[in-house]
Amino acid sequence: xxxxxxxxxxxxxxxxxxxxxxxxxxxxxxxxxxxxxxxxxxxxxxxxxxxxxxxxxxxxxxxxxxxxxxxxxxxxxxxxxxxxxxxxxxxxxxxxxxxxxxxxxxxxxxxxxxxxxxxxxxxxxxxxxxxxxxxxxxxxxxxxxxxxxxxxxxxxxxxxxxxxxxxxxxxxxxxxxxxxxxxxxxxxxxxxxxxxxxxxxxxxxxxxxxxxxxxxxxxxxxxxxxxxxxxxxxxxxxxxxxxxxxxxxxxxxxxxxxxxxxxxxxxxxxxxxxxxxxxxxxxxxxxxxxxxxxxxxxxxxxxxxxxxxxxxxxxxxxxxxxxxxxxxxxxxxxxxxxxxxxxxxxxxxxxxxxxxxxxxxxxxxxxxxxxxxxxxxxxxxxxxxxxxxxxxxxxxxxxxxxxxxxxxxxxxxxxxxxxxxxxxxxxxxxxx
Amino acid sequence: xxxxxxxxxxxxxxxxxxxxxxxxxxxxxxxxxxxxxxxxxxxxxxxxxxxxxxxxxxxxxxxxxxxxxx
Numbered sequence: 229x230x231x232x233x234x235x236x237x238x239x240x241x242x243x244x245x246x247x248x249x250x251x252x253x254x255x256x257x258x259x260x261x262x263x264x265x266x267x268x269x270x271x272x273x274x275x276x277x278x279x280x281x282x283x284x285x286x287x288x289x290x291x292x293x294x295x296x297x298x299x300x301x302x303x304x305x306x307x308x309x310x311x312x313x314x315x316x317x318x319x320x321x322x323x324x325x326x327x328x329x330x331x332x333x334x335x336x337x338x339x340x341x342x343x344x345x346x347x348x349x350x351x352x353x354x355x356x357x358x359x360x361x362x363x364x365x366x367x368x369x370x371x372x373x374x375x376x377x378x379x380x381x382x383x384x385x386x387x388x389x390x391x392x393x394x395x396x397x398x399x400x401x402x403x404x405x406x407x408x409x410x411x412x413x414x415x416x417x418x419x420x421x422x423x424x425x426x427x428x429x430x431x432x433x434x435x436x437x438x439x440x441x442x443x444x445x446x447x448x449x450x451x452x453x454x455x456x457x458x459x460x461x462x463x464x465x466x467x468x469x470x471x472x473x474x475x476x477x478x479x480x481x482x483x484x485x486x487x488x489x490x491x492x493x494x495x496x497x498x499x500x501x502x503x504x505x506x507x508x509x510x511x512x513x514x515x516x517x518x519x520x521x522x523x524x525x526x527x528x529x530x531x532x533x534x535x536x537x538x539x540x541x542x543x544x545x546x547x548x549x550x551x552x553x554x555x556x557x558x559x560x561x562x563x564x565x566x567x568x569x570x571x572x573x574x575x576x577x578x579x580x581x582x583x584x585x586x587x588x589x590x591x592x593x594x595x596x597x598x599x600x601x602x603x604x605x606x607x608x609x610x611x612x613x614x615x616x617x618x619x620x621x622x623x624x625x626x627x628x629x630x631x632x633x634x635x636x637x638x639x640x641x642x643x644x645x646x647x648x649x650x651x652x653x654x655x656x657x658x659x660x
Numbered sequence: 661x662x663x664x665x666x667x668x669x670x671x672x673x674x675x676x677x678x679x680x681x682x683x684x685x686x687x688x689x690x691x692x693x694x695x696x697x698x699x700x701x702x703x704x705x706x707x708x709x710x711x712x713x714x715x716x717x718x719x720x721x722x723x724x725x726x727x728x729x730x
Contacts, residue, residue, distance in 0.1 A: 437686065515684040516691075517666055518728075548685060551667060586670055 230415045231461040232321045234300075234408025238328045241278050241367045249402035254325065256369065256399070264394050265371075270387040273374030277613045279331075279354050281365050284610040287352040288618045288631050289335040289372075290644045291388045293363050293481040296325040296400035297466060306400070307466035307482075309447020311393045318461025323403040329366045329483045330399065332392035333614030334373040338622065339381050345438040349618050350476040350644040351606065351635070358606040361645030362652040363483060371395050372614045385440045385471060392482075414461050416506065419499035424537035426502040428460070428490055429527055429560075430468075431553060433513035433545030442471045442479070443511070443544075450511050452519070455527040457534075458507040460491045468509065477600060477646040478546050478572075490540060490570075490650050505534045512552035513545060520552050521559075528559035538566045542649055546600070547585060554588045561590035568593040572647045573657050574601045577638075583657070597648045598655030604643065606635040662713040662724075664688045664706060672721045678713040680724045682706055702728060 237252050244255035258276050265274055279285045297306040302320010305312025336347035352368070353359045371391055375384055434441040434450045443450045446467050462468070469482050491507070498504040510527045514520045531539050539560050543553040553569055560567040573583035573596055581601075612631035619628050620635060620642055629635065640646040648655045662678040665671040666688050671679040682688030683702055690703040705726040713724045 515666065515686060517668065517681070551670070586667075586673065 229318045229459050229461050230413070231302075231318050231464060232411050232413050233464065234321060234323045234403070234411045235326045236323065236403050236406065236408055238325050238367060241328060241369060243278070247398065247402060249325075249406065254328065254399065254402065261371070261395050261398065264398060265391050268387055268390070270376055270379045270383050271373050271391065272376035275372040277370045277372065279368045279370060279611075279613055281354060281359075281367065283354045285354040286606070286609045286612050286631060287331055287333055287354075287368065287370050288349065288612060288614045289333045290350040290352045290614070291332045291334050292392050292470060293329040293331045293352075293366075293368065293483040293644075294392050294396040295329055295483045295486055296396040297486065298323050298397060298400040298404065299465070300404055304465070307393050307397075307469065309444065309467070310389060310469065311397050314446045314448075316462070317465035317467055318459050322465055323400060323408060325400055325403065327366060329363060329368050329481075330392055330396040331363070331368045331370045332373065332388050333370055334375060334384070334388050335615060335618075336381070336384060337375065337377070340438075345435065346622055348476050348622060349620055349642045351618070351642050352644045353606055353609075356607050358604060358643050358646070360640075360643060360653070360655070361648070362487070363481065363645055366483075369395070369399070370613050381439045389471070414464060414495060416459070416504060417499060419503045423499070423501070423503045425505040425535045426494060426538045426540065427505045427531045427534055427536040428494055428507045429455075429510055429531065429539050429541040429556060430458070430463075430490075430507050431510040431512045431541065431543040431545075431549070431556070433549035434511055435513060440471050444469050444471055445509070452514065453511045454523055455508050455510040455530055457530055458509045460495065460504070460507050463488060463491060463507065477640045477643050478544065478649075480544060480645055480649055484645060484650065484652070487652075488650050489652055490542060493651075494540070502538070505536055510552070510556065512543065512549040514552065520555055524552055524555035524559040527556050528563045528565065531560060531565055532563045536565050539568070541567060541569045543569075543571065544649055550584070551586055554586050554591060558588040558590045566593070567591075568595060570595045570597055570649065570651065572597050572649070573599045575599050575657065576601050577603055579657065595651075596657045597651060599657050600641065600647055601639050604637050604640060606637065606643075608632060608634045662710045664710055668723050672723065676721060677718055678716070678722055678724065680706060680710045680713050681726060681728070683728060702726075
């Protein structure tokens with residue numbers, strides 16, 4: 229499976245009368261993008277705005293961020309199952325607009341009032357202490373939707389997804405006939421024997437108690453699946469995506485999925501320091517302990533069959549899903565495979581509480597990617613996009629605050645992608 | 661005290677004295693996805709074992725494991 233990704237760096241995005249790419253300047257016709265989405269009966273209002281890194285701006289009600297990508301040759305299309313057929317991807321030539329994203333913003337009606345499925349706020353800061361994620365370093369084209377009343381949650385999810393990916397696809401289309409600034413080749417080539425085989429175990433929760441259980445594989449909602457062998461190129465072409473209403477700190481966006489730095493790094497030293505053997509996608513958040521243990525054992529079994537000597541494990545979720553992360557470390561080590569887990573920590577407001585909710589003795593190589601629990605103050609901003617006000621704690625009632633004002637957050641959770649699951653940045657925890 | 665928990669290892673880690681292995685995280689005493697009669701059997705086993713655990717004297721953290729087999 230050979231994939232060439234052609235990158236078109238975008239340094240400026242402006243509104244214009246037509247949509248086209250002029251060197252590193254992307255011109256966008258607002259009217260054209262609005263026309264793309266105007267027939268969706270679930271969308272009652274639509275605004276398109278641009279926010280830039282360093283700007284005193286905040287996007288609220290963030291659902292997802294998408295890197296514009298299109299397939300220009302080879303089988304299938306980018307983001308299969310959503311805006312392309314379910315043809316196996318990861319081959320041919322993909323173009324992408326880099327340095328920007330399409331951010332979808334929409335406030336969900338509170339059809340679910342409580343629990344993990346209740347709509348939660350997700351804020352994207354373009355400057356200041358809350359600009360923690362890679363998304364804050366991008367030029368973001370924000371597609372802000374207002375829902376028409378009377379539809380189901382599943383309907384709203386679909387509307388959000390289609391809006392984001394249709395706009396992203398249209399923008400990526402501007403690159404089709406052009407030559408990329410640079411091209412990177414992704415292939416799991418045969419390498420000299422003797423290099424240790426390394427697998428990437430890519431865990432994500434899905435929540436089967438919800439109408440829409442979060443992660444999709446080729447557009448298909450991942451339910452209680454056992455671990456699946458995946459080619460990393462499939463992920464680079466957008467086969468693995470968060471569902472809509474992605475929102476907040478512990479649910480990475482589509483942009484992050486296709487730019488996963490763990491995959492980049494494993495490719496970078498493939499054939500030099502190690503032999504990148506592939507990816508195991510591992511669905512987590514089983515509700516029965518035996519199922520957690522079984523899925524961990526199956527992931528370790530696949531790694532063993534692949535000849536792995538080492539494994540990197542990342543996880544998405546909070547609480548429940550962490551058990552599988554630890555059980556997988558244990559199962560791998562029992563198979564003689566060295567396991568390194570990347571995880572965020574808890575630790576409470578002052579870092580004095582337990583950092584991890586569950587541990588196993590075999591977990592002797594753990595990389596900390598920062599804390600979820602620290603309080604954070606988001607300063608007043610000049611501009612808010614996606615609405616005027618928001619509800620930071622929907623579980624505590626209907627209190628709404630102005631989107632422009634200072635926001636005092638008890639922890640990182642409402643900040644979109646503030647937890648750096650896959651190592652985009654340099655967040656960590658240190659003892660002092 | 662006896663703790664019924666689907667995550668017995670966690671309960672043990674925080675020092676619960678008698679841990680009865682429950683079925684599902686959101687449904688520790690049963691499994692509504694099972695047919696009614698199996699769900700009833702699982703519930704009966706778990707709750708009965710919790711009563712047995714309460715009547716058992718323990719030194720260290722002890723796990724009581726209903727069969728859960730359906």
